[in-house]
Amino acid sequence: MLNQGPLQWMERRKSWRDYTSELIAPKKLEFLQKTFQEIKPPFGNQIGLEIVNFKGDIKPFLTYGFIKGANTFIAGKVSTSSPMNWEDYGWAMEHLILVATGLEIDTCWLGGTFRRTCFSKKLELKKDETIPAVVAIGCGKQQRSFRDQVIRTIAASHTRKLWATLFFENDFSTPLIQTTEEYSTALNMIRLAPSAANRQPWRILKQKDTFHFYLKRSAGYDQHKKADLQRVDMGIAFLHFDWALREFKTEGKWIQETPDVTKPMDMEYIASWKKNS
Ligand SMILES: Cc1cc2nc3c(=O)[nH]c(=O)nc-3n(C[C@H](O)[C@H](O)[C@H](O)COP(=O)(O)O)c2cc1C
Structure with missing residues (x-):
């Protein structure tokens, strides 16, 4: 079906x-x-x-x-x-x-x-x-x-932020330039994910076979008792990343272990995906 x-x-x-x-x-x-x-x-x-x-x-x-x-x-x-x-x-x-x-x-x-x-x-x-x-x-x-x-034009729904502004390697001053086919496909699938008003609040830091997911909040999307939409966006990104890697038979687990990395003030650590050893 x-x-x-x-x-x-x-x-x-x-x-x-x-x-x-x-x-x-x-x-x-x-x-x-x-x-x-x-x-x-x-x-x-x-x-x-x-x-x-x-x-x-x-x-x-x-x-x-x-x-x-x-x-x-x-x-x-x-x-x-x-x-x-x-x-x-x-x-x-x-x-x-x-x-x-x-x-x-x-x-x-x-x-x-x-x-x-x-x-x-x-x-x-x-x-x-x-x-x-x-x-x-x-x-x-x-x-x-x-x-x-008109709605799509206002949200710029057909566009996505540049790879180099979303994905980093080892620290936040180094954009992730090159990686394996499975990881680049999975990161690209995050870029294609829907997000509230197409704000794409996800920022991802790669350290070897672990990917740390951070949230960069947009103005007007603060925590709200009824819905924290940008954290909903994070969950959508987790799924795209995880499912894309499964297509390459690569599995990992979702954990919360704040990495020892200097992060920009406007980013909040949410969770990490770690490849199964
Ligand atoms: C959590 C979330 C909330 C959204 N809320 C609305 C909404 O209230 N109204 C709406 O028209 N679109 C909403 N959208 C759709 C987004 O505007 C859309 O995903 C984004 O512009 C990207 O376009 P695309 O989904 O066609 O790729 C929402 C998307 C997400 C992920």
Whole structure:
């Protein structure tokens, strides 16, 4: 049922904001639903995922007009206080987005432009839980609307930051110039990852076979009780990196051990991937 593999899904995936009235085939939805059980976020947070349908009960401004034509969403809830909750949420949702892409379902992450209260009821959200973001799913219109094109232009969605500004070797004054095919592919897959407003907050420092992931926060994306979207972005990057390396049969583990390296003031250490010996 899946068309191609993870590397192609990462390359093919793009955000879609206009959908046709065509329904997603029940078999595909079933497949997606079954995938929920396979999701294993690296830091062990429980993510309660659901496919949510709005039909008769669709509310105006559900997505503040950002999404047109879709009434099916993937939504999830996670503890507001558990360590690495935002990263695990990003990992879990992106797992589903990539599988959806393999099923030829179009998607769009929504972290800012959706009404949380409408989803809270459907997910029976408890006091200590939050819905950091949701994902619209459906059959994207072939032609992007003018509105979608404007949103993409504002976020510069078709571009990515330069390799040398994102990836470093041994210290933060040395850009990572050359590495093995598997590592360069995996880092490139991070560059293709979606991120809130396309801010690409990930910075990665390679030390031999360990990659340290840092967050460089953008103005206006501070920690927020309901959603720390840039840490969700980090979890998405973890998944792209990990899955890309698995395609080369390279496996590693996710750990939190702050490296003894001088880091720029505006960067925050999040976690590291260490190759299995
Ligand atoms: C955590 C997260 C939150 C996002 N929130 C929104 C949103 O609220 N509204 C929206 O239109 N797009 C949203 N996006 C989509 C990004 O704008 C998009 O991923 C980025 O511009 C790159 O474009 P691409 O996904 O087509 O590669 C979000 C993406 C992520 C990862």
